[in-house]
Amino acid sequence: MKTIKILERVLVAIPLMLGVAIIVFLFMRLSPGDPVDIMMGREGVVSEGEIEQLRAEFNLDEPLHVQLWLFLKDAVRLDLGYSYVQKQPVTLLIKERLPATIELAFTAMFIALLIAMPIGILSAARQNSVVDRLSMASAFMGISMPGFWLGIILILLFAVRLHWLPVQGRLGVEAQLDTVTGFYVIDSILTGNKVALISSIQHLALPAFTLAAPVAAVVARVIRSSMLETLRTDYVTLARSKGVSETWVILKHALRNALIPTVTVVGLQVGVLLGGNMIIETVFSWPGLGRMVVNAIFNRDFPLVQGSVMVYAFTFVTANLIVDILYTYLNPKITL
């Protein structure tokens, strides 16, 4: 029964993706700015003939509905066309950039949970204590600090002043790495490359922490409040009255239920981490998808923007689906 439900949800995602594809397609074309003009450079010596030729090459001379049809026809076969500017297939460009973004996003999520879980639980357990107030104050800071600002501060402190961590990039000059999966940390382990492993972890540290800070803040607050709510329920009181130790009450009885809203937030944050890291990727020169999309938007590189947004949409939809499925395991009362 559950499998059928999951299948249903997957099928619902298809028209959703189609809708996203059409909206992105139209929005890009409605925005002012001519891709051919941009492509030839600001000062380019370009004749009208060359421009016409380029337009024809990219089907930009066709009416909008024909262009849309051509795009969708290819897209269902996973052919997203090729980048106007980089002259490379979009799927290839995304494939090469995506691992960097995912690696950063998941490391950030890991760091965020590592910080948020104990802080959230502790704050709830010692409500209104100094620990609680301090951690909630830092959570506020975490939410309000803009990523680029925190990023620059961290760079100046840990890279320029202290020389502990690198400023930018994914791997140091001294490390050579044969890529297998595109995830540098995993690749380093797979190939037994210790130098690359250390270097890639060092390079991940600052951008991942910068990206994690606001997420950790949000998650810590959610855990705290749902934990507080759970601690006031009857079954917790019952557990306490049975003489179960407070630690056991919190970890065994309360945490599991408190995690349900947390999972929702974490699921949504995965989407935010994957899609919202353009600025962090730029500040740390992280060669991921976000940086590529920003450039593509400025270049009006339609196929590349369309393809990348489809990937983002896909991750959002998938993250939500996974959250929904996880729910059913955390709380059997909830069905899909």
Add this chain to the structure above:
Amino acid sequence: MFPKKRQFISVLIILGFLVSACAEATPQATSEPIVIKETVVVTEKEEVEKIITPTSVPGRQTLVVALSDAPVSLDPADHRIRNSETVIRNMFDGLVTRDTVSSVHNELAESFNWIDDTTLEIKLREGVLFHNGTEVTADDVVYTFERIINENMIDYPEPHTSPRKGLIAPLVSIEKTGDYAVVMHFSGPWPVAMQMLVHQQIVPKGYLVEVGTEGFIGQLIGTGPFKFVSAEAGFTEIVMTRFDDYYGGADDLTPVGSACVKDVIFKVIPEASTRVAALLAGEVDIIQMVPEALIPTLEQTPGIQIKSTPGTSPLWMEMNVTKPPFDDVLVRQAMNYAVDKELIIEAIYGGKAVTLPGPLSPYNSYVNKSLQPYPYDPEKALSLLAEAGWSDSNGDGMLDKDGQNFSFTIDTIERQRALAEAVASQFRAIGIDSSVRFWEYSVIKPQLQAGERFAYLDSWGDSAFDPVGHFEAKWHGYIDGSTYGRGNFSLYNNSRVNELIILGETTIDPEERQAIYDEAQQLIYDEVPAVFLILPEVTEAASMRVLNWSPASDGRINLHDVCLEP
């Protein structure tokens, strides 16, 4: 707006930290401490002595260059972006090259001989090897140019014509006349041929025919001082290694022989403050596009050298001559007198810019030497405006005419923010209500061409040091469907100037050309379709370990000459 704020704040922060970083940088390298004196403003000025050591990573022998934006392709025939060429010219040589300023020198060509005004015979240097060991012959040169001028010669990812065709538009055909000799036929006399040939690099015919464009961009083969090793997707990182059999490059540009450094990496770091931080942390050795605000600080940072050279992108504020108030030449002249360019150069560019004497850069080979920059003279500006009917008749401090205040918007792009705001404030100082609006270039351009706006402030790059490029694009009347006036946002259209521009493009004799361009510049100077602002210098910074390095006007980063101190 987010990015603007980001830039501003990051600059502020970096400034703050740089000062403290300079003051207490931890000694890391093994180099000797340097005692420097610096003045620190606390409450009053006092001399403070501090011990500072440069903090670069010791011993790294790979030279790392930080670019501001990524190349789009490394195929010499398939791009129109300056940074592509910056990287390409380290792996590929052309028939000719340019030094750090404007002179052209023979590279793969041994000699040039103009048979007549439209026929150019080129003798090639013998014994030059491509990175795969084959020798450069006339076949390669013919193929290189045919690949650019013929249609659909680039077969990946879909057949298309080289975007560089327009740069060599007058080239009609090229033929082999010997194993090491070719002849080029042009559609008409083309005085800038040599300057334009600098921008085309020679590719190996045999190899390209064998592997196709896809194979070629996967493993590039050229004749340059460095061999291609690898590139990340989107060219965020490009690795090269020395080509030991390099013929040495232009004979008259020392040093000759193979390159000094062995391994080279070009890395893209788009955020300016991150580029600077990476240089300070010793992760990179040379950085492109140093933000103006950080120049004075970097200049005082030990272990860092900062150099500049005349730029090739002058800045103007063009005024729409077809619409009031700028349809009046008196008003346009007044605008020129109202701007204190010297102050702007000092305050915004840290002295690293020069004033424009007129429509051309002062370094242009055909600049009219009798023209002097419009001086800063607000009194004169006001009297010219009064003559044009603009005065403060109601005593509100703003100029008005027929009951209307003198009010207009300067359109510009984000990159010119500081300059545009400074110019606007100087107009406001004499009672003109001017504000600044920021656009994406591709969005504002059609509106400018349609004459819908009033004033546009921006630069226009042309690295040829010849008037052809700027005159054709900026000062010739717009002709739809051609390249004439494609960047003419003042809509200035003077038939005599147009005539002179066409004449200059096809006149070979330098003295005749000078006379033609002198007249054209004088006319534009008098009719002032623009406020002639400034020409910023190209500023790059490097670690002190980098020897024999200097930035080039055309943006080339020539790593052949550079050495890295151990």
